[in-house]
Amino acid sequence: MWFSKSQDEVLRELNVDLSVGLSSEEAKLRLEKYGQNKLKGKPKKSIFSLFLEQLQDMLIYVLLGATAITIAIGEYADAIIILLVVILNAVIGVVQEYKAEKAIEALQKMTTPKCLVRRDGEVKEITSEELVPGDIVIIDAGRYIPADLRLIDSANLQIEESALTGESVPVNKNANDIYEDPKTPIGDRSNMAFMSTLATYGRGEGVVVSTAMETEIGKIAKILDEDDDEMTxxxxxxxxxxxxxxxxxxxxxxxxxxxxxxxxxxxxxxxxxxxxxxxxxxxxxxxxxxxxxxxxxxxxxxxINAIVKKLPAVETLGSVNIICSDKTGTLTQNKMTVVKYYTFNNLKDLPANETNFSANEDETQLIKSFVLCSDATYENGQSTGDPTEVALVVMGDRFKITKKELNGKHKRAGENPFDSDRKLMSTLNVEGSKYRVHTKGAIDNILNISTKALVDGKIVPLTEDMKAKYLEVAEEMSNNALRVLGVAFKDVDSIIEPEEMEKDLTVIGFVGMIDPPRIEVKDSIREAKQAGITPVMITGDHRNTAAAIAKELGIAESLDQCITGAEIDKLTDEEFSEKINNYRVFARVSPEHKVKIVRAFKAKGNIVSMTGDGVNDAPSLKYADIGVAMGITGTDVSKGASDMILTDDNFTTIVHAIExxxxxxxxxxxxxxxxxxxxxxxxxxxxxxxxxxxxxxxxxxxxxxxxxxxxxxxxxxxxxxxxxxxxxxxxxxxxxxxxxxxxxxxxxxxxxxxxxxxxxxxxxxxxxxxxxxxxxxxxxxxxxxxxxxxxxxxxxxxxxxxxxxxxxxxxxxxxxxxxxxxxxxxxxxxxxxxxxxxxxxxxxxxxxxxxxxxxxxxxxxxxxxxxxxxxxxxxxxxxxxx
Known part of the structure; x- marks a missing residue:
């Protein structure tokens, strides 16, 4: 368990010097020992063998027997008709089977072709297939992780892991963290970086601990490889x-x-x-x-936007009585959105379907500070950067306070980048002839470094009662599964050092954001329940967030119907199977948990459909009676492992397909x-x-x-x-x-x-x-x-x-x-x-x-x-x- 060991222990165990890396000779020896860093699939079946498999069916045997009989009695026309039926059926089966065997190939394509490593004391760019355990990999923003790494160093490092864990936002990484619990979920292993995930912010270094089929994504490939398709x-x-x-x-x-x-x-x-x-x-x-x-x-x-890859899957979908759906991107929009904002004694909603907004003086300053203290961009519907910052910039855009316009008027003169320890980010921007600091971060941290507050356009001393009020509203937002982000500012006469920015600030307020549900999904879930179908949410996200979305959509009624992956691990397979019908939300789960959930439902005699879009969904898509992948946001892996693809990523289409x-x-x-x-x-x-x-x-x-x-x-x-x-x-x-x-x-x-x-x-x-x-x-x-x-x-x-x-x-x-x-x-x-x-x-x-x-x-x-x-x-x- 590499995540339970310190950096020194890992380097010592892998016998590598961080400053030098592996030597070329040692790398060559390890490559021979461990093999290339690429995923392996089943040996490809020939078209002829696929064709013969289609004929291995009792009904086909009977038809072939009937053909022989009709030839024996001289009815050649009937014999030809029967043979044509058999051949047509086999050809259709071959075509569908050939398409379905693309899952492992899609997994192989996801591996990164190039990566930066330190070898012989120099940083080199090599193909990811040449990576071996012990290699020191250099990580920077925008680069895919080429193997499973134990992080040795990290600076503001964030990695997008939604395809593997279901997390809707990038995860903060810290190389110094150590986890003693061997069952720590993948999504919580902040000292690890996993193959085929994407670094979105900061930088880092890591030592390769697993390659090819031994990586987390490789384990998924093994599950797909071992699975035998059941008859529909x-x-x-x-x-x-x-x-x-x-x-x-x-x-x-x-x-x-x-x-x-x-x-x-x-x-x-x-x-x-x-x-x-x-x-x-x-x-x-x-x-x-x-x-x-x-x-x-x-x-x-x-x-109706549903592409079926295997013909019998159409009928299978009609008998489904459990729909296990991934949350991020399937039930939700897969984009963080500000839904509430608060200045002192002034809590307001930000409805998704409204566009014309006006803001008072406090609200305008809140939006300006958030937008200026962001590195994300948003123009003409296109965005770049961290999803949380994109949500803030989009909020400004809706109030006609655009990032482009603000940057033009208030040039950035300095900054103190986000740090996972401080949980704060600050920028210093030109404000007329002076400068203004804008700081955003966790609201409790903002309050700790603030001495004043902006109330009704005036700066007043920040009292303990006021702090309590801010925290009370923030806690209420958090209980409703909103991610809370606070903001503050202060004016200075000249450019100051970064460490001086986050002192004696004036708190303005905070916003609450969430990955909101798809608008049309609620009606679809109601229709499904009327048809005797039970919708179930399976997600890698946190319990409260998942439960809040589930309650809003009508999937669950209370938090008692939610169980986490850690809680599942405490149950035996028999205990879990017995209790499976009590749950409607499965949060913080791994790919193995998803398969376990699907199997438990199937063990109860249910016909189970699983919808999803990430690599982490592929095994459960394969194990379910019918796997449904998202066509727009779905990875090639999920599409390859599925039986049906929704070209509009719309949960409603599933209900129409069931009908x-x-x-x-x-x-x-x-x-x-x-x-x-x-x-x-x-x-x-x-x-x-x-x-x-x-x-x-x-x-x-x-x-x-x-x-x-x-x-x-x-x-x-x-x-x-x-x-x-x-x-x-x-x-x-x-x-x-x-x-x-x-x-x-x-x-x-x-x-x-x-x-x-x-x-x-x-x-x-x-x-x-x-x-x-x-x-x-x-x-x-x-x-x-x-x-x-x-x-x-x-x-x-x-x-x-x-x-x-x-x-x-x-x-x-x-x-x-x-x-x-x-x-x-x-x-x-x-x-x-x-x-x-x-x-x-x-x-x-x-x-x-x-x-x-x-x-x-x-x-x-x-x-x-x-x-x-x-x-x-x-x-x-x-x-x-x-």
Whole structure:
């Protein structure tokens, strides 16, 4: 634990002289021992191996089996279609997987190419890959830290660590600090500097203590490298479904063939029938339908600023019931902003949505002193410098007291730079023919060096009662998570030394600033909670600041719902998992804590989404069921590790994406239940006829044709059904819930039984018109052809009409809107026309062994075909909640 050791101990342990650094020979030896200072990733998979991985799925095996069977029975067109479905699905998977493997590469790009080191007694610039433990690194403002360093020297050093720790402002560093607690959080290790963070102010020197994968950012890379992607709920459902259908199809085939063997039927004909039924029983279009539905959903989501990298992530987002969100930049604006200011007995708010401000004499002096005592700039919406100072300059800009104008009138003649011990900064500026000192810093320090106060434009003695009043208001601001900064001034006749500036000052007042919440987030959080989704804040920021933001946004109700990383460390994994539901805010946490939090929520059976933008968010983005990265402020690492990127960095987009995800899953469920209802109807009609030794109502070619027209366009049309407007009024779906929960399975069985029974009934009517029954022997071929034609039309038309009822499992087709899905209406019309063409065009009728029907029989088959639709609508009406 380098942060728990003194500078001398560290240098002695690493065997290096601070004034000389490592020798070139020693550096070369250490480079051979420790290796290059760059992050390592997994060996890249070839495109071919990625392609083969996509084929390792039970449903794909079944489809490939169906392909072999269709080739065996000479149905080459079907075989080609199935193969195209398999290849298309695999190609889409390869593309998505290839994009997703960019996380480690992005981490590698973040390492700094050049750095300053002391070697052989000289300061040299080398590539960061050549750094080794023991190297002395020179740090100055604007330079990235090339490895993990134990600071040896620091002067006003500030380092921007938000990408690693979540801190919204640069951290003050002090090389002399020592921390004995081995569990000191990364954000509190002020004597350390970490790889890929940015020095923003001051200077320093540090000795390299860790390189490459041993650095804090390297540990993150290891976590990303070790992680194995879990299957999404949709993939699990489809995998289970594929296995079930595969075994069912094999079982039905075998049973039919065995029964036919005992009945001494024509074995070749029964073999073809069994194989055709097996192909029909497996919805080979399902993989393509799911891919198409997800792809169209991705396109729609891109229009609302959500880019999905992995197709199944769309569905996963729809089942999310926990959103773990990073605070800085995601829930907040990631810029410090002055929201209150105080001069004696005069506390005022500074509303974000107002621009025209006026200031009295005291307020004007307060703003002038703050702006002049700052090194930041702000012009035309562009800023440079420390975020705290930028906030002060922006405040002046809003009062039309600009930095540029003040600098022109009041040239800086001297300064006493900020020091973390003094917690003060002073400047000496020209004021007419004299000079004026402006000092800003912690309000208690300002009061300690002040003897007077500016009150109503007059300078009066500063009494103890006045000091108490200043501190009382400042404490109230601090309790509301505001960062308080005081300011004072004094006039002098000539240029004075820096140490003389901070004596006998006149206190003016102070400001309270915060990284404010995004304006639109509060409504989004309320909408999410109404949809049964629990928003959770995870941040590296301090407890009070995080809790205040969480309460303002409606995420938490009290400080009791907040826990820090240090408190998490005191709990075992089991204890933490048991208590996880009590917390809504996790403050001062490390990357490891974030992963632990996500895992604890997942252990409770939740589907967890994690949003974030920093390097520190990458492991939790990877471990969450779905990781959501910020597109504007997000690092390449977070984008690479995520499943979805928000191009507008807007929390509201997540809620819209959840709604889209829920509707997409509902549409896939409609398509699956519809396909299985249809396939069950086919199995029932064939199996019953064989079991009872009746003539078979459908020939193999008829089964395959009918399977083609009902398994394609209608199912895809259901997959793109307009979303249910009430979907966000429901609780999130139980992740363990199957496709057939909430009565969907019963609906599929009822629909399948009706379709199968009506097919047999139509077959019976066709036979009875010619004086035969189902049990008759030696039925003429032309009579069988006529009866099979009626069965053929009923089983196809009933499935097409039944698709209308599948659009919503509870609302009637009239409530949903009969014509609100014109794709489905078109699919039904096309299906009926194709069926009519097959029956009426002579050469097609001959190929499919069908016969043209009379007007009376057309009326009967259409009436039969409407019954499943009507029955399902009646069931909806009877079971619908009042």
């Amino acid at each position: 709920p949709l993939q699990k459902r489809l995998d289970e479904l594929g296995r079930t259908l595969g075994f069912l199809a094999i079982g039905v085939c075998a049973l039919i063939f065995v029964i036919a063997l005992f009945q001494k039927r024509d074995l070749f004909e029964m073999f073809l029938t069994a194989i055709s039924l097996a192909v029909a029983a497996i919805p080979e279009g399902l993989a393509a339908i799911v891919a198409i539905v997800l792809a169209l959903g991705v396109t729609r989501m891109s229009k 889209e995800g829920r509707n997409i899953y509902a549409n896939i469920k409609k398509a699956v239940v519809f396909l299985l209802s249809c396939n069950l109807g086919e199995i029932i009609s064939i199996f019953a006829s064989i079991l009872f030794y009746w003539p078979v109502p459908l020939l193999p070619t008829q089964i395959l044709w009918m399977n083609l027209i009902t398994d394609s366009l209608p199912a895809i049309s259901l997959g793109v059904d307009p979303g249910d407007k009430d979907v966000m009024k429901k609780k999130p779906r139980d992740p363990k819930q199957s496709f057939f929960a909430e009565g969907a399975g019963t609906r599929a069985i009822i629909g399948g039984c009706l379709i199968g029974a009506l097919t047999l009934l139509a077959f019976y009517f066709g036979l009875s018109e010619h004086g035969y029954s189902l049990g008759s022997k030696n039925i003429p071929e032309d009579v069988l052809t006529y009866a099979r034609t009626m069965a053929f039309v009923v089983i196809a038309a009933s499935q097409l009409f039944y698709s209308l009822s599948m659009r919503n499992f509870t609302k009637s087709i009239f409530k949903v809107g009969l014509f609100s899905n014109m794709y489905l209406i078109g699919a039904i019309i096309v299906g009926l026309l194709l069926q009519f063409v097959v029956i009426t065009v002579p050469f097609l009728a001959s190929a499919f062994s069908v016969h043209n029907l009379s007007i009376r029989d057309w009326t009967i088959v259409i009436a039969f075909s409407l019954i499943p639709l009507i029955v399902n609508e009646i069931i909806k009406a009877l079971t619908r909640p009042a």
